[in-house]
Amino acid sequence: MSIIEDMSAIMISSFAIGSIYALMALGLSMLWSTLDLINFAHGSIMILGAYIFVYILMSTNNLLLAFSAIPIVFLFGIAIYKMIFEKMLKTEDSILKNALITLVLGAMIEQLLNIYFGGTYEKIPEFIVGYVSIGNLKIATQYIVISFISLGLLILLYLFIFYTKYGLAIRAVGQNLQESLLCGLNIKNIYAVTVGIGFVLASIAGILSGSIYIFNPVSGRIPLLISYIIVIFGGVGSFTGTLVASYIIALLYVGSSYYIGGSWSLFVAYLMMLLILAIRPYGIFGAKR
Amino acid sequence: MTHTTINVLRTIIIISSILLSFILVPIIGLYVNQTILTLAIISLIFGISTLGWNLLLGYGGMWFYGQIGVFGLSAYTYGLASRNIDPWLSFILSIIISIVSITIISLLSIRLKFAYFALATFAFNLLVSAIIIAIYPANVIFQIPRLYINIFGYRLRFDEYNSIPYYILLLLITITFLYIQKRMLNSSLGIRFIALKENENRALSLGMDPLKVRLPFVLVSVIFTSIAGSIYAQYLGSVSQSIFSLDIFIAFLTILSLGGIGTFYGPLAASILWTIIDFWLSLYIAQYKLIILSIVTIVVLMYLRSGIGGLIDLISARLMRIETMRQQIKE
Numbered sequence: 001m002s003i004i005e006d007m008s009a010i011m012i013s014s015f016a017i018g019s020i021y022a023l024m025a026l027g028l029s030m031l032w033s034t035l036d037l038i039n040f041a042h043g044s045i046m047i048l049g050a051y052i053f054v055y056i057l058m059s060t061n062n063l064l065l066a067f068s069a070i071p072i073v074f075l076f077g078i079a080i081y082k083m084i085f086e087k088m089l090k091t092e093d094s095i096l097k098n099a100l101i102t103l104v105l106g107a108m109i110e111q112l113l114n115i116y117f118g119g120t121y122e123k124i125p126e127f128i129v130g131y132v133s134i135g136n137l138k139i140a141t142q143y144i145v146i147s148f149i150s151l152g153l154l155i156l157l158y159l160f161i162f163y164t165k166y167g168l169a170i171r172a173v174g175q176n177l178q179e180s181l182l183c184g185l186n187i188k189n190i191y192a193v194t195v196g197i198g199f200v201l202a203s204i205a206g207i208l209s210g211s212i213y214i215f216n217p218v219s220g221r222i223p224l225l226i227s228y229i230i231v232i233f234g235g236v237g238s239f240t241g242t243l244v245a246s247y248i249i250a251l252l253y254v255g256s257s258y259y260i261g262g263s264w265s266l267f268v269a270y271l272m273m274l275l276i277l278a279i280r281p282y283g284i285f286g287a288k289r
Numbered sequence: 290m291t292h293t294t295i296n297v298l299r300t301i302i303i304i305s306s307i308l309l310s311f312i313l314v315p316i317i318g319l320y321v322n323q324t325i326l327t328l329a330i331i332s333l334i335f336g337i338s339t340l341g342w343n344l345l346l347g348y349g350g351m352w353f354y355g356q357i358g359v360f361g362l363s364a365y366t367y368g369l370a371s372r373n374i375d376p377w378l379s380f381i382l383s384i385i386i387s388i389v390s391i392t393i394i395s396l397l398s399i400r401l402k403f404a405y406f407a408l409a410t411f412a413f414n415l416l417v418s419a420i421i422i423a424i425y426p427a428n429v430i431f432q433i434p435r436l437y438i439n440i441f442g443y444r445l446r447f448d449e450y451n452s453i454p455y456y457i458l459l460l461l462i463t464i465t466f467l468y469i470q471k472r473m474l475n476s477s478l479g480i481r482f483i484a485l486k487e488n489e490n491r492a493l494s495l496g497m498d499p500l501k502v503r504l505p506f507v508l509v510s511v512i513f514t515s516i517a518g519s520i521y522a523q524y525l526g527s528v529s530q531s532i533f534s535l536d537i538f539i540a541f542l543t544i545l546s547l548g549g550i551g552t553f554y555g556p557l558a559a560s561i562l563w564t565i566i567d568f569w570l571s572l573y574i575a576q577y578k579l580i581i582l583s584i585v586t587i588v589v590l591m592y593l594r595s596g597i598g599g600l601i602d603l604i605s606a607r608l609m610r611i612e613t614m615r616q617q618i619k620e
Binding site: 032038084087088091093095096097099100101103104105107108111112115221225228232263264266267270273274277278281 | 346352397404405407408412415420422423536538539542579584590591
């Protein structure tokens with residue numbers, strides 16, 4: 001294969017993967033900027049979504065019905081918020097303790113999935129099987145489908161955050177809590193919905209990536225770390241920053257795993273993050289918080 | 290009870306617990322049940338590491354998440370080094386390597402705060418494991434040479450059948466660490482260290498240099514964690530890549546939250562408790578062990594915010610207050 005074909009293959013797959021990571025990282029970034037919740041359970045939520053999808057698909061054999069995994073995860077997020085995070089909000093050093101709680105929660109979800117499904121690998125069947133060939137290059141249709149789905153979702157999310165009243169409220173709470181309380185916003189509802197949306201975004205990312213790669217209960221850990229790199233790289237709470245960063249990091253990740261080797265790609269991404277943190281501690285698009 | 294009585298009582302409790310742990314545990318281990326020695330050793334190793342973590346996270350307010358990186362790095366370094374050089378010298382080598390790597394990561398991330406610092410140090414864990422896997426791809430290091438001391442011509446070997454020397458060594462290290470920690474926290478440096486946590490802007494405005502104040506504490510924490518990691522490798526006789534897994538991190542986390550973040554004896558007490566619970570649970574319901582421990586951790590973090598150590602502090606504070614009130618009434 002020529003260099004151009006290599007490059008275009010890398011570009012296409014990193015576009016699909018970057019879109020998936022963008023969904024995940026945007027959820028993380030929303031939780032971080034709105035609730036000050038540093039969610040270490042995001043990877044486990046992602047895999048949880050994929051497992052619920054597989055479970056419904058296996059038991060009902062209906063692809064459309066399987067997408068009801070998404071509202072289930074939304075309700076799960078609200079339940080978790082009501083049970084744990086709401087009680088932690090007003091306590092002292094709640095950020096640290098919430099971070100510790102999510103770490104433990106993530107491990108717990110992994111272990112539950114492990115007990116229920118076993119540690120074996122699962123895979124979501126491809127939505128549309130086949131190839132599209134451009135010249136010598138063969139592209140799996142799944143990649144194109146995934147790119148379009150996630151791009152559509154990203155546009156929807158953008159419209160939701162920037163052009164609806166609820167999105168405005170979410171942004172307002174993230175910017176200034178006292179002021180938004182004065183304006184009479186129902187903080188608890190907004191927080192609950194934000195957690196739900198963050199979890200939903202993670203689970204969609206899980207379902208999409210589960211249709212490309214095989215997964216098992218612990219395979220959410222690396223996407224979690226990569227989406228953290230993305231959030232830090234792009235700047236917490238910045239939509240465009242996160243979006244741009246996810247494509248850059250995905251390109252870097254895929255490119256380095258192609259040219260250097262798969263075991264080094266995370267290492268490269270981490271070096272990139274440390275570099276950005278040393279030069280611009282608030283990310284490329286982030287505002288000083 | 291007057292204040293002096295309370296102090297005397299406290300000293301008696303401390304001294305008797307030291308004596309008990311030096312005498313009673315080895316006797317039980319020798320004559321009744323050897324399991325207690327294994328449990329004691331593991332709980333001391335985890336206790337030292339968590340005490341080191343607590344010093345930074347609890348007292349210093351530094352969101353240092355690289356503890357498992359230091360622990361694993363020193364275990365690996367020890368494992369690799371001790372096959373080539375003297376087992377005692379390897380301890381020093383692993384300490385030096387951990388200090389160097391932590392210094393590099395601290396210099397890179399010293400400007401960061403809170404969650405950013407946490408993630409940069411969390412990255413350290415990953416960097417370390419990636420580098421180690423790249424350097425030493427085989428999964429497990431076997432047959433780490435055992436330690437020995439020559440006492441008057443008699444060769445005292447440390448091994449799994451005779452684990453009392455390990456236990457005594459660890460106990461001495463723990464006591465040294467607690468003593469150093471106490472002295473450091475009570476010194477003016479320690480007061481500055483805590484001030485940086487309580488109100489960083491105020492402390493900075495008073496002219497404190499965060500690097501200068503925090504560095505000694507980071508060094509002490511890293512040195513003792515590194516020793517704990519090395520002894521872990523030495524005691525097990527092998528190291529595998531699973532030392533970097535999330536499971537040990539979660540174990541440290543559970544111990545820290547059970548013991549109480551920012552309490553003095555809490556992590557050690559919780560480590561003993563955790564080891565017993567962990568052992569007992571893995572005998573009967575190994576599968577659900579992690580889930581039960583996780584639920585306990587979450588509940589403790591939510592409702593019992595300062596853990597076991599907080600309870601100890603609360604009781605002694607209550608005793609002190611009652612005594613003060615009684616004296617006031619007398620006067």
